[in-house]
Amino acid sequence: MSAPGPGEGVRHVSLRSGVYADSVRLMQVSRDVGARDGVTAVLVAMATPLNVELAAGMGLAPDGTPSPDELLIGIRATDDDALAAAVTAVDTALAERERSRATADAQPARTIGAGLDDLDPNTAALAIVSVPGQYAALEAADAIAAGRSVLVFSDGVPVEQEVALKRAAREAGVLVMGPDCGTAIVSGVALGFANVVRPGPVGVVAASGTGAQQVSCLLDAAGVGVSHVIGVGGRDLSEAVGGLATLDALAALDADPATERVLVVSKPPAPSVAAEVARVSDGLATPVRSAALSPGTPDLTAAVEALLADMGRDVPAWPSRPGPGATAAPGAVLKGLYSGGTLADEAMLIAAPVLGDVRSNTPLRPELDLGTDLSATGHVVVDFGDDALTVGRAHPMIDPTLRLEAIARLAASGEAAVLLLDVVLGHGADPDPATALAPALREAGLPVVVALVGTEADPQGWSRQADALAAAGAAVYASNAAATRHALDLLGAV
Secondary structure, eight states: OOOEETTTEEEEEEEESSOOOOHHHHHHHHHHHHTSTTEEEEEEEEOOHHHHHHHHHTTOOOSSOOOTTSEEEEEEESSHHHHHHHHHHHHHHHHHHHHHHHHOSSOOOSSHHHHHHTSOTTTOOEEEEOSOHHHHHHHHHHHHHTTOEEEEOOOOOOHHHHHHHHHHHHHHTOOEEOSSOOEEEETTEEEESBOOOOEEEEEEEEEOHHHHHHHHHHHHHTTOOEEEEEEOOTTTTSTTTTTHHHHHHHHHHHTOTTOOEEEEEESSOOHHHHHHHHHHHHTSSSOEEEEEOOTTSOOHHHHHHHHHHHTTOOOOOOOEEOOSOOOOOTTOEEEEEESOHHHHHHHHHHHHHHHOOOEESSOSSGGGBOTTOTTOSSSEEEETTSGGGTTTSOOTTTOOHHHHHHHHHHHHHTOOEEEEEEEEOSBTSOSOHHHHHHHHHHHHTSOEEEEEEOOTTSTTOHHHHHHHHHHTTEEEESOHHHHHHHHHHHTTOO
């Protein structure tokens, strides 16, 4: 549909059935079309409830109640010619993708089983599954049956299927990383969201993707590398799963001659599972240290510092850019806008004892749940990487749209605040996050503190990103714990 609006030019909103593309590809189409002359707003995405809500906020809401299986195309432009050219550009981009797939000399296998049929068993020891959650267990089971370890990137896998997969993997003598495993480093090869870190003697077992990235980057900054980072999925240390993959990963690292120390990273684990992991760890030849976040336990930076002390290594001054010395207005509150769930949890665990209740979409206590009101007043920490906010969308480490809109809303609200953000670098992440974030921070005009997780060797470069963010007025810290404490200091809370 196309219609004029006061000061809005013209718009096109349509729904298409039988068309599917992954969220990262559609994000790229949106960016490319949005850069065209005369185009003022564009959203090309699957019509999930989240994306429909986002379209409505852009004035591009479709009629009726679309199905998540439909493709939503919404464009606003200054005039009819620009609008028509933009619609054509979307059509061309989508058609080119289909044409490339149809004319490829060798069609890719459509299942893990079919792919394994074409491979020498000695050339592929690990399979990666990244399909909608309802199909992931079937693909992972095929890999396990073929004697391969498997990384399940997919989320939305029922917990009973996760347990069944991990039990089958144990019987087969292989590992299941995941589901919802976004970070791993296997023998120096980064999988998913992972950083370029030096090789070394520390093995990491992680029920947390950004937690694994934080500790591996701090170790790198201290001159200590990692042998492997084995992601086990965020639910592995829950009562329901019982730490199945964590225990198997510990055994694998204990048998690895390149691993001299092990660090276990997680969000708050089930107490009984944590006790079992501790019991098993005590019986291993390789020393194991826990970095399990929960009230009263050391933060991730403190856990790394303790590990360095265990190894007889000096603790360095963690990289930082102090910022311009901004001060918060009287009565200011903490606003944490995070892409990493574990980093958001860590920020709340540090802030809550000082500030009192901190509300969140992933709260420390159920009664502090934000629900759908992500713009609530008071102390708030939002995890934009939570599964509920990534259905049909690229992860916020790739696509910053939702977080940029939240920054703009906060600035427009007039609420006095200190803004606390994470920016996570590395493979798979936005190739230049500061370019999009810095203008938004300048325009917001609020005191800003950034936890910048990454290394100098990452494609984005830690110093390059830190300098750009500092130039926009942010105080930048390699340690999320240090960033959080600086934000509290700006609030006058410490």
